[in-house]
Amino acid sequence: MPFPPAVAHALARVLGKSDVQDRVDRLEFHDTGHGFDLFGMNPEFIGLADAMSAPMYERYFRVASHGPEHIPAHGAGILAANHSGTLPFDGAMLWMDVLRHTNPPRVPRPVADYFVVSLPIVSTLFARCGVVGGTRGNARSLLEQGELLMIFPEGTPGIGKPFRDRYKLQDWRKGHCELAIRHRAPVIPVGIVGAEEQMPQIARIPVPGSPIPYMPIPATLVPLPVKYHIHYGEPLRFDEEFEPEDADDPEVVRSAALRVKEAVQALLDRGLREREGIFR
Amino acid sequence: MKSVLVTGATTPIGERLVRSLIADTRIDHVLATGREREEDALPFSRTSRLTYLQVDLRRSRRVRELLFGPARDLEVECVVHLAEHRSSYDSGPRIYQQNVEALRSILDLSDRHPTIHRLVLKSDAVVYRVSLDLPVLVTEDHPLAMDPQQPQYVRDRVEADLTACTRMGLVDCEIVVLRCAEALAPGTGSQLFEFLNAPVALRPFGFDPMVNVATIADLVDALELATHGHGEGVFNIPGYDTLPLSSAMHEWGTLGLPMFGSVIRPLYTIRHLATGSDFSYGINHHRMHYGLVLDGTRAREVLGYTPDHPVDWPVGGPIRPEE
Numbered sequence: 082m083p084f085p086p087a088v089a090h091a092l093a094r095v096l097g098k099s100d101v102q103d104r105v106d107r108l109e110f111h112d113t114g115h116g117f118d119l120f121g122m123n124p125e126f127i128g129l130a131d132a133m134s135a136p137m138y139e140r141y142f143r144v145a146s147h148g149p150e151h152i153p154a155h156g157a158g159i160l161a162a163n164h165s166g167t168l169p170f171d172g173a174m175l176w177m178d179v180l181r182h183t184n185p186p187r188v189p190r191p192v193a194d195y196f197v198v199s200l201p202i203v204s205t206l207f208a209r210c211g212v213v214g215g216t217r218g219n220a221r222s223l224l225e226q227g228e229l230l231m232i233f234p235e236g237t238p239g240i241g242k243p244f245r246d247r248y249k250l251q252d253w254r255k256g257h258c259e260l261a262i263r264h265r266a267p268v269i270p271v272g273i274v275g276a277e278e279q280m281p282q283i284a285r286i287p288v289p290g291s292p293i294p295y296m297p298i299p300a301t302l303v304p305l306p307v308k309y310h311i312h313y314g315e316p317l318r319f320d321e322e323f324e325p326e327d328a329d330d331p332e333v334v335r336s337a338a339l340r341v342k343e344a345v346q347a348l349l350d351r352g353l354r355e356r357e358g359i360f361r
Numbered sequence: 362m363k364s365v366l367v368t369g370a371t372t373p374i375g376e377r378l379v380r381s382l383i384a385d386t387r388i389d390h391v392l393a394t395g396r397e398r399e400e401d402a403l404p405f406s407r408t409s410r411l412t413y414l415q416v417d418l419r420r421s422r423r424v425r426e427l428l429f430g431p432a433r434d435l436e437v438e439c440v441v442h443l444a445e446h447r448s449s450y451d452s453g454p455r456i457y458q459q460n461v462e463a464l465r466s467i468l469d470l471s472d473r474h475p476t477i478h479r480l481v482l483k484s485d486a487v488v489y490r491v492s493l494d495l496p497v498l499v500t501e502d503h504p505l506a507m508d509p510q511q512p513q514y515v516r517d518r519v520e521a522d523l524t525a526c527t528r529m530g531l532v533d534c535e536i537v538v539l540r541c542a543e544a545l546a547p548g549t550g551s552q553l554f555e556f557l558n559a560p561v562a563l564r565p566f567g568f569d570p571m572v573n574v575a576t577i578a579d580l581v582d583a584l585e586l587a588t589h590g591h592g593e594g595v596f597n598i599p600g601y602d603t604l605p606l607s608s609a610m611h612e613w614g615t616l617g618l619p620m621f622g623s624v625i626r627p628l629y630t631i632r633h634l635a636t637g638s639d640f641s642y643g644i645n646h647h648r649m650h651y652g653l654v655l656d657g658t659r660a661r662e663v664l665g666y667t668p669d670h671p672v673d674w675p676v677g678g679p680i681r682p683e684e
């Protein structure tokens with residue numbers, strides 16, 4: 082790893098406020114015996130990421146959380162959110178928001194595209210903060226452990242959507258609903274307002290032979306200081322309607338995914354109506 | 362009371378297993394085989410319940426003579442097959458005979474053997490494919506490393522594993538395949554041990570995969586449970602310790618030197634030529650990037666196996682050969 086947990090701990094203490102260490106101390110965490118979970122997550126790195134992201138969360142994007150009481154306090158769950166913004170600040174802000182609005186603090190487990198796992202340093206740092214590669218097996222293991230997954234069903238096409246398509250959900254993948262039905266986990270729809278305007282993308286350059294799908298060319302070098310509004314919807318309890326074996330029925334999964342997509346779109350529409358401007 | 366045949370009994374795992382079986386009051390007799398001469402093998406006190414034979418399992422006639430000779434006379438009910446070639450750099454037909462053909466002979470003969478009813482094969486986690494698009498926690502249905510470009514060390518282990526799996530249900534003999542985590546001990550054929558057991562270890566820059574490591578004690582426990590169990594199947598046998606590679610290096614006292622993969626491979630080849638070190642980056646390339654942790658749920662539920670013995674991490678640096 083780039084540096085050991087003790088260094089992460091020291092850096093978090095220097096950079097963060099006292100509440101950061103308090104959250105780290107109260108984290109729910111499946112330690113395999115050496116301070117890491119099965120996928121390499123480590124609480125000291127959670128603290129460091131918390132401390133380093135705090136200025137961005139509190140002062141730059143000024144994240145406002147709406148309906149965080151819908152996040153399950155315990156047990157398996159899936160956060161399904163829209164994805165946008167050229168660079169994944171929306172993922173980082175949602176990760177921070179969940180960490181700060183759950184008691185005891187829960188670390189949502191972002192499910193990343195395969196190429197993220199293949200990136201040197203990034204893959205390791207992300208793993209320390211709870212990110213896992215987007216395989217069905219990884220998601221299954223985490224849900225069986227009662228973890229809270231963070232999934233962006235739009236995937237990479239979502240984060241790279243053109244500015245003209247902001248707040249229009251792209252092709253909505255269905256795997257999260259299959260997992261939710263099979264593992265009887267609630268799906269919490271999440272609408273992230275603000276991120277879709279943070280870094281308008283004007284072009285993309287293919288990078289042959291690279292694990293990165295393309296190199297985005299944004300209109301701004303740094304993200305604009307848009308105000309984030311994160312809206313959590315009522316959990317969709319598919320387990321009350323379906324049996325786990327219904328996850329094998331493509332029609333059931335498709336209709337469930339459509340309901341999640343509609344719920345996220347409704348949250349986005351509400352968020353856009355309620356906000357007073359891109360920067361407010 | 363039953364008798365057990367242990368092949369590869371002179372390996373560290375085999376030796377410990379034989380010792381444990383002799384202490385087991387449910388076992389009537391242990392027939393142990395190895396390639397070493399009797400006077401050089403099994404350096405612990407012999408009892409009347411132990412018979413050691415020097416047998417070259419690469420020769421099918423010797424296997425036949427073993428199974429339909431001493432094994433039949435001692436009414437061996439269970440064969441625990443541990444014999445496999447341990448060096449990753451060796452290759453060729455003689456290695457294949459030991460790794461695959463010997464097992465094939467034992468399987469063929471066990472089917473029509475009057476007393477053998479159970480075969481336990483110690484396989485390895487190395488049979489599993491490691492890739493960025495595959496899960497970290499590996500269940501028994503995980504894809505195998507079937508790439509023909511793999512070194513013989515891996516190809517042979519996959520073929521032996523599959524050879525046993527394909528006979529399940531087709532022969533009278535019950536077959537149990539244990540896909541074991543690597544035991545961090547010398548002489549076990551562990552690539553991770555070879556990797557760690559050096560003052561400086563070269564690893565890919567920017568990657569720190571999760572690894573699961575076992576101890577000989579845990580593997581012997583699993584082999585004993587499989588010997589006494591009923592039914593057949595494939596089982597992952599994880600170890601107690603699951604940790605990032607960098608933590609394993611830190612615990613072991615090995616200095617990690619991050620480098621680019623294209624440089625690491627030739628450097629390890631040079632190290633092998635210069636020092637005889639058995640670590641092969643070609644075999645472990647993907648394992649040095651992406652995690653692999655065995656899911657032992659099936660072994661726990663069916664065999665009653667849970668790893669209980671953490672690695673006794675050496676304080677103060679690598680284990681030297683004379684130790």
